[in-house]
Structure formats: structure tokens, C-alpha cells
Amino acid sequence: MSEAGLLADPREVRAILVASAKAGEAISYSETLALLGHHFSRPKMRALCKVLSYVDDEAAELGEPELAVLVVRQSDGLPGQGWWVGGAKKHGFTGEWEGPKATRLIRKLQRQAFDYWEENPPP
Numbered sequence: 804m805s806e807a808g809l810l811a812d813p814r815e816v817r818a819i820l821v822a823s824a825k826a827g828e829a830i831s832y833s834e835t836l837a838l839l840g841h842h843f844s845r846p847k848m849r850a851l852c853k854v855l856s857y858v859d860d861e862a863a864e865l866g867e868p869e870l871a872v873l874v875v876r877q878s879d880g881l882p883g884q885g886w887w888v889g890g891a892k893k894h895g896f897t898g899e900w901e902g903p904k905a906t907r908l909i910r911k912l913q914r915q916a917f918d919y920w921e922e923n924p925p926p
Contacts (some may be wrong), residue, residue, distance in 0.1 A: 809854050824917055827921070829873050832874055852883070856885075868919045869890075870916055
């Protein structure tokens, strides 16, 4: 995937997400956009999702856990539809995108990122 036309530099987004993982905390879409100098809007959120996909593709190539799962809605602490469309399938999850089962999957994937980045400082 080309970086051209992306909302933000994937390296900058990755740095934000690695910092979030190292802190052991998820980060909301609006917080992520604010750190990138944008106000929250649905179009900006969708554009951010494209960058998150790029970041996760790179993480997979490096053998690292995914990071996009750390970006969540403020309302329920779960990723939005953009993550679930690809993320659920990748993890063999076929349930609802909300509720206890979805929360368990997300917490497990977030824990993997938290543990990895606690043990592996970024270069």
C-alpha cells in the first residue's frame, strides 16, 4: 500500500500506538486524531482507519502484534467497524462486534500488544 493520500504519516501513527501500548492503555479515535493535529469527524476517523491498516500490515511483516486494536471508541472501549471488518475475520471471530465476547477478544489482543511493547523497546 502506498503512503500517498493517507491522513497522517504511518510512522507517526505507529509511534503514538507504540507509546500507548508501552503505557498499557488503549487510546480513543478522538485522542489519536488530536495528537495528529485533527479534530474528530467521521471522515477523519475513516481516513485514520486506512492509516491503521497500513500500520498493522507493517507490524505483521515485522512479526509484531497488531496495534490498530488499541484505537477504540470512547463510548465502549472497543474498536469501530473498520477494525472489525478485517480484524474479526483474521482472528476467526464470528460474533457480535459489541458485548462480552467482543470485549474478551479485544482485551486479549490489546494485552498481546501491551506485553510485547513492555518487553521490546522501540528502536
